[in-house]
Amino acid sequence: MDDNLIIDYLEGRTTPEEEKEILNNISASAEDRRHLADMKAVHHWLSIDDTGLSGEKSFVKARDSLNRAISKKESQKHQRKFVKIFWTFSVAACLLVIIAVFSLNRKHILNGNIASFCNPDSVVMRLDLPDGSIVCLREGTTLSYNNKYDIKKREVWLNGEAFFDITKNSGKPFIVKTEKAMVIVHGTVFNVKATGHEQEIETILASGSVSLRNTRGKNIVELKPGQQAIFNPHKDYLEVKQIPAWNILLDRYHVVMISEAPILEVIDIIQKTYHTQLETNDEISENQLITFKFQKSAALGDVVEMLELVSGHEFTFSSD
Amino acid sequence: MPDLITKIRRGDKGAFNELFGIHWKPLVDYASLIVGNDNAQDVVQSVFMKVWENRASLKDGNSMRQYLLKAVYHASISFIRKEDNSIHYRSWFARRIDETLASEYDIDRNDVIKALYTKELSRDLETAMSLLPPKCQEVFKMSYIDGLSGKEISESLGISVSTVNNQIHKALKILRSSLCPYKALVYILMLYFLTRS
Incomplete structure (x- = not known):
């Protein structure tokens, strides 16, 4: 292809x-194709305006816009949760839960503001x-x-069963x-089940380490992953x-969590979960480790998009 | 002192804004190559929204710029694939050309793109020159600074003589294909000199 033609094209004269x-x-x-792309890339790069003040102004504007968008999205998320709780729960039951929480945490409510969440729904709440x-x-x-x-420590009160990724x-x-x-937790993924009416507390550790203590703080046991x-106090x-911790968590929460695993293993899990075949033209290194989470109910397209973002590779998948 | 990524992973918005500040400009510049100036900021914002939502899985390491560029590339490609996007093209053909070129801008597959957006380069000729391999720089110096003819250059470099005598840019084209990986830069440098002289 004639270079003069390319230059005319880049200058908008064609x-x-x-x-x-x-x-x-x-x-x-x-x-x-590659040649024209390279030319255009350099032409574009050289024509970028770097002049100070206007750039700074538009940066501040862009940053504020981003922070607004994030706050808006996060408050929407919060509202959705609230609406869900409200509509699926009768007023009487809600009151009961509030009383239960109050009696459990009376001491702490007196200490200051308290955020309390209850999940009345059969769908897991995040x-x-x-x-x-x-x-x-x-x-x-x-x-x-x-x-x-x-502030000094991270303390939560639990009644029921929850899964933690700390x-x-x-x-x-x-x-x-x-x-x-x-x-007590040292950065980890685990599950605690402690329901008021039952005598037992169950803890499952998937990764990291936790220690179980009695209410006076005396160490009972240190758990290892799995x-x-x-x-029963x-x-x-x-x-x-010893239990297959990840599988149990998958079962109870429908969340697949893979941390620092070879990317090929992650691809394999997605393929098996969705009965699909992921393909890529990129060369995938066996040594690339990624941390990846998805909900089993999520659409395959979303999961693949997330994998692309996390891994930096492009994938296609068969739709059946 | 925990690093920026660790802080962001813990939900530190200030650190996240700092990351945004470090990478915003080159990412917008890169996005505007694919989606045009009017849409570049929106594309970059959507990428940072995702980064914040998925902050827990952010990876350490110094390849943050590359990771973000790749994410911007994906977001830009999916933007231009949308039927009703608002990019202005001067003709239908120009639109098709841009759509065809878009896949060539993948940061992982295009060394020119990688050099332009991962190195902090100032946009002057000297820096552009320094991007060239030493042999290439030599050619430019000989041609435009020392004022040597195409013939003299090709002789001293042992390149075929007959094709370079009259038109210096044709000779450089040959040199480019054998010596310079940053061929696009060579062209732009040529353009720069030719339009100035």
Whole structure:
């Protein structure tokens, strides 16, 4: 392809006939296509305006716009959760839950503002804590924390069963308090089940490490990944066994979580979950490790898009 | 002192804004290559929204710029694939040309793009020159600064003589194909010199 024609095109001087010729050339030849793309890229790059003040102004505008968009989206999310709770729950039942929470956490309510969430729905409810940690509440579960959360320590109160994915912060331990025991966490993925009417507290650890303590803070057991502990403080009974933790969490929460796993393994899991075949033209390194989470109910397209974002590769998938 | 990514992973909005500040301009510049000036900021904003939503899975390492460029590339491609996008083209052919070229701008597959947007380059000729391999720089110096003819250059570099005598840019084209990986830059440099002289 003639370079003068390319330069005319980049400078906007070409006629539609000449543009037709360029289109024909780049459709027919991969080399021409790449060449024109390179030319245009450099031409574009050199013509970018870097002048100070206007750039700074538009940056500030863009940053504010981004922060507004994020706040809006996050408050919508919050509202949706609230509406869901409101409509699926009768007023009487709601009152009961509030009383239950109050009696459990009376002491803490007196201490200051408290955020309390209960999930009356059979669909798992996801909460994002202020430090970025994620909690998923199963049906009938209540979780609360006060406004001192994330100041010196991260403390939540639980009645029911929840799954925790905790961001690592060794300076601020994460503590799950229940009526009969507490779980101290060191950056991790785990599940705690402690229902008021039952005597036992069950803890499942998927990754990281946690220690189970009694209400006075005395250490009962340290768990390793893949272990389940069942503790009954009244009978002074403790049972620790090895279990397929990820599968149990998948079963109970329909959340697939893979952390620091080879990308090929992640692709395999997605393929099996959706009965599909992912394909890519990119070269995929066996050593690339990624952390990846998705809800089993999510659309395959969304999951693949997320995988593309996280991995930096492009994928196509068969639709059946 | 925890690094920026660690802070963002913990939900630190200030750190997130800092990341935005570091990468915003080159990302918008890159996006505007594919989706045009009017849409580039929207595309970049959508990418940062996703980064914030998925902050827990952000990875450490110094390849943040590349990771973001790749995300902007994907967002830009899906933007131009939308039927009702508002990019202005001067003709139907120009539109088809841009759509055809779009896939060539993949940061992982195009070294020119990678050089332009991952290195912090100032937009002057000297920096553009320094991007060229030493041999290429030599040619430019000989041609435009030392004022040597195409013949003299090709002789001293041992390149076929007959094709370069009259038209210096044709000679450079040959040199480019054998010596310079940044061929596009060579053209633009040529253009720059030719339009100035």
